[in-house]
Amino acid sequence: MQLGQFSAVITVEGAPVSEYAVEYSADGLEATCWIASENDKNFRIEMKNTDASHQCSVSGRTSVDGIDCGGRLLFHRDGARGSKSTTGFRDSVATSANTRRPLAFSRQILTDDDEYLNTPISPDLGTIKVVFRLVKLHAGGEARKVEKYEPRILHERSKKAIGHSVQFGPEYRIHVHEKRRTTVIRTLATLVFRYRPLELLRAEGIAPPAERAAPQERAATPSDVLDLTTDVDDETxxxxxxxxxxxxxxxxxxxxxxxxxxxxxxxxxMKKEVKTEGPIFAPGEVIDLT
Incomplete structure (x- = not known):
């Protein structure tokens, strides 16, 4: 999805997922779309800034279901380092200074336990969000506080039950990188991906219906075949x-x-011979039959 100089895409197994019903806000600062989520599939959020002319640094901040997943600097000016980067991605969430857990679509866990009936639910459930901001960099930085990210459980009567939610895979270790503290100057663009199972998107008319398989032609049986050949091949x-x-x-x-x-x-x-043959007995002849 593209908004001005900024773009983001969700990829699964290295391929971008299809985007449906893209909409833009009246102020031109936000774009939203729908994507299909697939159960037990890891995904990755890829970001890009196509304009490196800003005098300040630009960051792309990500979140899933209202959970902050951290950000990436997509362009920064640093007099000492003079380096820059215009692309970045997030495919995991930090669980400590040196551990992370991968992002994955998963079947929503439901329960009939009434203790979960009034559990607070984030209004961002079912969304993946990327926010591009102008920021100012500061030297050094402290590691931010991280959560345990327990599996999200909803009551079966919850109106927020949407079939899928984002869950987190097994924890793994990473190399510790230098932290940079930032101050937000202003928001440049926000891209929001709303995810649902493909069957639900089709039922709502958001995604196109599945293509019907072309009917296979039945192989002709010997009785179906008419032999139009003759015993003599006139051509040869x-x-x-x-x-x-x-x-x-x-x-x-x-x-x-x-x-x-x-x-x-x-x-x-033969007919003529039969007709001309004379009588056997003479006229007036007496025949003795005794």
């Missing part, structure tokens, strides 16, 4: 052979006609 048959077969066919036809003519002539002759 030798012209002389074709002419011979044609003449042979005509000859056979004439022979059949000749036999038919002879048969008819023979039948006529």
């Amino acid at each position: 048959e030798d012209p002389e052979e074709a002419q011979i077969k044609k003449l042979q066919l005509q000859l056979d036809t004439l022979k059949k006609k000749g036999k038919q003519v002879k048969r008819e002539h023979s039948d006529v002759k």
